[in-house]
Amino acid sequence: MAKNFYITTPIYYVNARPHIGHAYTTIACDTIARRQRLLGSDTYFLTGTDEHGQKIQRAAEAAGKSPQQFTDEVSAEFRALWDRMRITYDDYIRTTSDRHKRGVQELWRRIRDNGHIYKGSYTGQYCVFDELYVDVGPGQPCSECGRPTETVKEENYFFKLSAFAEPLLQLYTSQPDFIRPETRRNEVIAFVRSGLRDLSISRSTFSWGIPVPDDPKHVVYVWLDALANYITALGYGSDDPSKFKNFWPADVHMIGKEIVRFHCVYWPAFLMAAGLPLPKSIVAHGWLLFEESKMSKSRGNIVRTETILDVLGADALRYFLLREVVFGQDGSFSFDALVQRYNSDLANGLGNLASRTLAMITRYFKGEVPYPSNAAAHTGEEDLIAALAKHTINEFHELFEQHQFSRALELAWALVAAVDKYIVENEPWALAEKHDEHSRSRLATVLYTSAEALRIVTALAHPVMPEATARIWIQLGLGEIANASLADLRWGQLKLGTKLGKVEPVFPRADKSAIERMQMIEDQQRNPAGATEAQPATGTQAPPPSASQGSAPLNKPAPAATPDGKITIDDFSKVELRVAQVKVAEKVKGADKLLRLEVDLGTETRQILAGIAEAYAPETLVGRKIVIVANLAPRKMRGLESNGMLLAASLEGGKPVLAAFLEEVPVGARLK
Numbered sequence: 200m201a202k203n204f205y206i207t208t209p210i211y212y213v214n215a216r217p218h219i220g221h222a223y224t225t226i227a228c229d230t231i232a233r234r235q236r237l238l239g240s241d242t243y244f245l246t247g248t249d250e251h252g253q254k255i256q257r258a259a260e261a262a263g264k265s266p267q268q269f270t271d272e273v274s275a276e277f278r279a280l281w282d283r284m285r286i287t288y289d290d291y292i293r294t295t296s297d298r299h300k301r302g303v304q305e306l307w308r309r310i311r312d313n314g315h316i317y318k319g320s321y322t323g324q325y326c327v328f329d330e331l332y333v334d335v336g337p338g339q340p341c342s343e344c345g346r347p348t349e350t351v352k353e354e355n356y357f358f359k360l361s362a363f364a365e366p367l368l369q370l371y372t373s374q375p376d377f378i379r380p381e382t383r384r385n386e387v388i389a390f391v392r393s394g395l396r397d398l399s400i401s402r403s404t405f406s407w408g409i410p411v412p413d414d415p416k417h418v419v420y421v422w423l424d425a426l427a428n429y430i431t432a433l434g435y436g437s438d439d440p441s442k443f444k445n446f447w448p449a450d451v452h453m454i455g456k457e458i459v460r461f462h463c464v465y466w467p468a469f470l471m472a473a474g475l476p477l478p479k480s481i482v483a484h485g486w487l488l489f490e491e492s493k494m495s496k497s498r499g500n501i502v503r504t505e506t507i508l509d510v511l512g513a514d515a516l517r518y519f520l521l522r523e524v525v526f527g528q529d530g531s532f533s534f535d536a537l538v539q540r541y542n543s544d545l546a547n548g549l550g551n552l553a554s555r556t557l558a559m560i561t562r563y564f565k566g567e568v569p570y571p572s573n574a575a576a577h578t579g580e581e582d583l584i585a586a587l588a589k590h591t592i593n594e595f596h597e598l599f600e601q602h603q604f605s606r607a608l609e610l611a612w613a614l615v616a617a618v619d620k621y622i623v624e625n626e627p628w629a630l631a632e633k634h635d636e637h638s639r640s641r642l643a644t645v646l647y648t649s650a651e652a653l654r655i656v657t658a659l660a661h662p663v664m665p666e667a668t669a670r671i672w673i674q675l676g677l678g679e680i681a682n683a684s685l686a687d688l689r690w691g692q693l694k695l696g697t698k699l700g701k702v703e704p705v706f707p708r709a710d711k712s713a714i715e716r717m718q719m720i721e722d723q724q725r726n727p728a729g730a731t732e733a734q735p736a737t738g739t740q741a742p743p744p745s746a747s748q749g750s751a752p753l754n755k756p757a758p759a760a761t762p763d764g765k766i767t768i769d770d771f772s773k774v775e776l777r778v779a780q781v782k783v784a785e786k787v788k789g790a791d792k793l794l795r796l797e798v799d800l801g802t803e804t805r806q807i808l809a810g811i812a813e814a815y816a817p818e819t820l821v822g823r824k825i826v827i828v829a830n831l832a833p834r835k836m837r838g839l840e841s842n843g844m845l846l847a848a849s850l851e852g853g854k855p856v857l858a859a860f861l862e863e864v865p866v867g868a869r870l871k
């Protein structure tokens with residue numbers, strides 16, 4: 200009977216549009232799911248979106264939309280991207296769906312009826328960005344992400360997390376693979392050993408969530424709501440528990456390292472409290488960095504997946520991310536590195552091996568796989584290639600099981616390099632010039648060996664690069680790659696006389712313009728108003744005399760102007776002006792005019808540098824509401840990144856005056 204295999208991605212928050220950080224997790228899961236299917240497992244792959252909570256509610260308000268409309272739109276964007284990338288998810292769960300709500304309420308009741316929930320009151324700090332209760336004093340930043348926290352004083356329901364410290368520690372000991380890699384496991388153990396406090400699991404000061412059963416004034420804490428997706432998608436709490444029976448417990452919850460605590464501490468504790476089986480493993484990967492910091496919307500340093508799909512295609516991105524980044528560790532993304540890797544490993548590596556081998560078989564053997572008929576035509580070299588291929592198959596499986604994708608691919612590409620060298624040394628094109636029987640057999644041997652190695656690498660790489668390998672498979676004359684079985688992959692299965700398909704290049708070489716094109720598309724996305732013309736994206740030039748360096752005098756002409764100097768309403772609407780509240784203000788060392796501000800935009804906190812130090816003492820700014828240009832490309836000043844620009848009147852010979860409101864306005868509101 201086929202083994203069942205259940206894998207999940209985190210469900211993505213819909214406050215931000217998808218970027219390659221999200222794609223990274225989804226690609227890793229898709230690769231594992233595809234491989235499991237090829238191995239014959241009955242596989243279920245779940246992804247979806249996390250749509251409740253204060254962060255999302257505020258993001259919707261800031262966008263001037265109802266939370267439902269807003270979440271519908273962004274969730275559809277994630278899904279459309281996964282569809283465009285041909286991600287083979289079996290289900291897409293949304294936490295705003297009825298099936299999910301029912302399941303969450305059922306989970307709540309089970310935990311409550313088992314005696315693990317009580318009512319209390321919570322006064323403390325809450326980080327909206329992480330949707331996390333943090334143990335810091337009022338006014339102090341979040342201990343996890345450094346963003347400002349808010350004081351929450353509410354009557355809440357509490358979960359008796361403290362009672363689960365011992366069972367959790369036992370779990371980590373008895374099931375060492377529960378958390379992977381080891382470094383994350385050690386962190387979790389240290390965290391639990393340092394003591395667990397009961398956890399507030401409801402909120403009552405906003406309503407965008409799932410009502411608590413029998414007390415609908417409260418909504419379920421967004422992390423309890425979100426984590427439950429892994430079982431509600433399988434029909435937990437519904438009338439049809441068949442999928443839940445088949446696939447739970449999950450084989451792998453794949454996550455980014457920043458949400459380890461939620462998955463490795465809270466989630467198993469909730470499940471234990473409900474009397475449900477625990478997932479088999481939680482695998483945490485590192486972050487994709489761009490320009491040295493974590494790629495994220497709030498830092499403004501994201502790269503959109505679509506840009507790479509447009510220029511190089513999904514397979515190039517998939518290969519790059521899994522080959523370049525050591526899984527579990529942080530890895531840098533750059534367009535240069537992407538194109539370099541594409542050219543060296545795909546265009547010159549696998550692509551070249553495929554096109555030269557298949558083109559020679561077409562030319563010298565009328566497109567039919569030849570077989571060495573003469574034993575003398577067989578040398579020790581072929582034995583070496585066959586032995587290397589066998590070793591590659593075994594090791595590749597082993598490394599993939601341990602999620603060491605980059606090492607597995609490195610190994611497979613060592614086989615590509617060995618076969619390349621073998622072809623160069625044996626010069627089949629020279630053998631083809633000779634017409635004696637031995638040369639002909641030798642030519643057949645060399646081309647058979649090359650094609651068989653190509654077949655093996657193609658099969659192994661298929662879960663990583665599904666489209667390109669499917670094309671090579673057809674060119675090899677083997678038909679639908681989906682019908683191939685990875686479990687039985689062995690040297691020597693390529694049959695004599697197999698008729699090749701039409702030989703076409705699979706990875707055309709990318710030239711330098713590919714990098715420029717991707718950079719240009721991204722620049723346009725980040726800076727739709729063309730604001731970089733007025734504000735260089737990077738640089739450390741001295742502040743001009745009046746309010747600038749991250750502040751925009753109100754009388755400055757707008758960037759895109761018609762010949763008479765006027766702009767259209769469309770031009771204006773490209774500039775995203777928003778109300779923000781200053782949380783932190785301080786002088787920048789060595790810069791008399793500059794202040795460093797941390798401002799709250801409702802959905803996120805930004806750092807902005809502004810040349811207003813001569814007009815405003817930092818402490819007078821904290822708590823003040825200001826206006827910022829929110830979609831300005833980030834730039835560096837004095838080594839610090841300024842992510843936006845505040846608005847101030849620039850007075851001739853005088854000091855800048857900040858734009859302000861007479862009436863009360865909510866943080867994040869857009870100015871139109």
Ligand code: MSP
Pocket residue numbers: 208209210211212213219220221223224249425426427428453454455456457458485486487488493494495
């Ligand atoms: N909604 C929660 C998860 C709930 S799961 C029950 C959440 N969402 S998120 O949108 O912030 O995205 C989380 C995941 O996206 C990360 O755990 C990670 O898998 C992926 N990534 C987002 N940015 C990333 C990088 N810069 N690099 C790598 N992965 C990143 O947390």
